[in-house]
Amino acid sequence: MIVENLHVKGMVRNHNLAQAISDCGWGTFTNFLAYKLGRKGGKLVEIDRWFPSSKLCSNCFYQVSEMPLDVREWTCPHCGSDHDRDGNAALNIRAEGIRMLALSAVEMLAYGWCSRFCCRRGCKTRSGAKA
Known part of the structure; x- marks a missing residue:
């Protein structure tokens, strides 16, 4: 599984996006995804935010x-x-x-x-x- 390593703290500083970004829980999602993939022999690949x-x-x-x-x-x-x-x-x-x-x-x-x-x-x- 391939995801982008998002800078959530920086994104939350934008008041227009803060609520939507906070609600989705990106960090928790990627941690859970890495855990589940690891159990099945998969790998989580994070692409640099830059x-x-x-x-x-x-x-x-x-x-x-x-x-x-x-x-x-x-x-x-x-x-x-x-x-x-x-x-x-x-x-x-x-x-x-x-x-x-x-x-x-x-x-x-x-x-x-x-x-x-x-x-x-x-x-x-x-x-x-x-x-």
Whole structure:
């Protein structure tokens, strides 16, 4: 599961959004989600809040320099793709999460780490415990 690491404390400072943000309990939700995923062998991937998900074209990866919050739809000046701000951000967050998962898998293989799901032949993890 891939989510954006939101800065909830900063978002609550906006009095127009404070009530809605406080009601949704984002921190509790992500903690609960990580717990449940861990029990089932899944992983919660959090994308950095500074990742330019809204300003990055999901088609050609061109990054727009400035995009005010009131711009809800935009056209990429490089490839001409039309984007809904939130839909485009969701696609970019998903792609970045998949990239991060692939990198962590490569690191695990490079350093000889093993998860209990990678094999059932009694291999040992880096700590020496049976997987």
